[in-house]
Amino acid sequence: MTRVCLLGEPDVTLQYELLSRETAREALATYDISTPFENSVAVDTVSLGAAVSLCNDLDWYLVRFVDTALVLEPSVSTDEWLSRDLAERVRDGAVPPEETDQRLLVYGIVDGRPVEPLYVRRTQGERPTYDLRDVDETLVVRVSAAEFGA
Numbered sequence: 001m002t003r004v005c006l007l008g009e010p011d012v013t014l015q016y017e018l019l020s021r022e023t024a025r026e027a028l029a030t031y032d033i034s035t036p037f038e039n040s041v042a043v044d045t046v047s048l049g050a051a052v053s054l055c056n057d058l059d060w061y062l063v064r065f066v067d068t069a070l071v072l073e074p075s076v077s078t079d080e081w082l083s084r085d086l087a088e089r090v091r092d093g094a095v096p097p098e099e100t101d102q103r104l105l106v107y108g109i110v111d112g113r114p115v116e117p118l119y120v121r122r123t124q125g126e127r128p129t130y131d132l133r134d135v136d137e138t139l140v141v142r143v144s145a146a147e148f149g150a
Helices: 014-019 022-028 048-057 059-065 084-091 145-149
Strands: 002-008 040-045 066-072 081-083 103-110 113-121 137-142
Touching (some): 048 059, 059 066, 084 145
Antiparallel strands (some): 002 040, 103 113
């Protein structure tokens, strides 16, 4: 199963915004919705292709209400998410899965909410420690070269 997690913009209630609109509600109707983080919506899809397709179907809403769209693809990593852009590149074969682990965006998690992302580069197989503040845990997202340099 490939998981899609949408992190809402700070000033919106993401689940309400998505489920109150017919097109988004219909796109999500076949999925069991969960909220792994505060102000998030997550669903399990059957494949990386289905996950990217769902994000594409919801694009109008993602632009308006979502801060970040993440994809967790077990064939790439069981505990590090892919950014939407990187997930698309892996699906399209533009980036091999084994080459996705160098550029990272690490969020601190405080009281169930992702906070203050930190861009880091994995060196010699080690991920630098999140040091922007004390956090309960971290959320690691693999990003594309274009996103890392932006």
